[in-house]
Amino acid sequence: SQQGEEDPQALSIQEGENATMNCSYKTSINNLQWYRQNSGRGLVHLILIRSNEREKHSGRLRVTLDTSKKSSSLLITASRAADTASYFCATDAVASGSRLTFGEGTQLTVNP
């Protein structure tokens, strides 16, 4: 079953704009990860944020985590057409061993 819920389900923006995607989850977590998936391809790991962290940056990516609200956001700044993909959050829950539980994803389209 899916633990996470992402919104929006789909997002369409112009190149150069920022894109923000949100993820909510239900159980206590060790960490939360964001993945990217191009159509028909495997998932690429973007960033991991641990439960004791509130914000993390990697290049044009900024991730926040609010464990009190059980939510996370992924911000992509200065978007490019090549950022067009589906983005998934995945939680590594305390009680789940090493498995990841994915949300349903946000389909991002960046128009040139």
Add this chain to the structure above:
Amino acid sequence: GAGVSQTPSNKVTEKGKYVELRCDPISGHTALYWYRQSLGQGPEFLIYFQGTGAADDSGLPNDRFFAVRPEGSVSTLKIQRTERGDSAVYLCASSLRRGHGETQYFGPGTRLLVL
């Protein structure tokens, strides 16, 4: 170095047939995971291995699904008496070791279509 590879990339079969899907993890990775992704959904966990043993198979939907990793490297996911509802992309991932915070590296997936 080489990433996770999966074969075949596509598999079309008829209802009731048996299929095997193969995963070659990154060399040296001890943990291996199988997920299933239906159209428009996120991946769902099936099973993971630490070495040769299945550490958690609670995601397998029923006893038609089975997976092995006999030498602690390559893994095979086996589906008996396939049903149309088994159609999905089957993703394999590996990580250096088992544990929280270990990055899982995904393969390109096998797209299974059951007619």
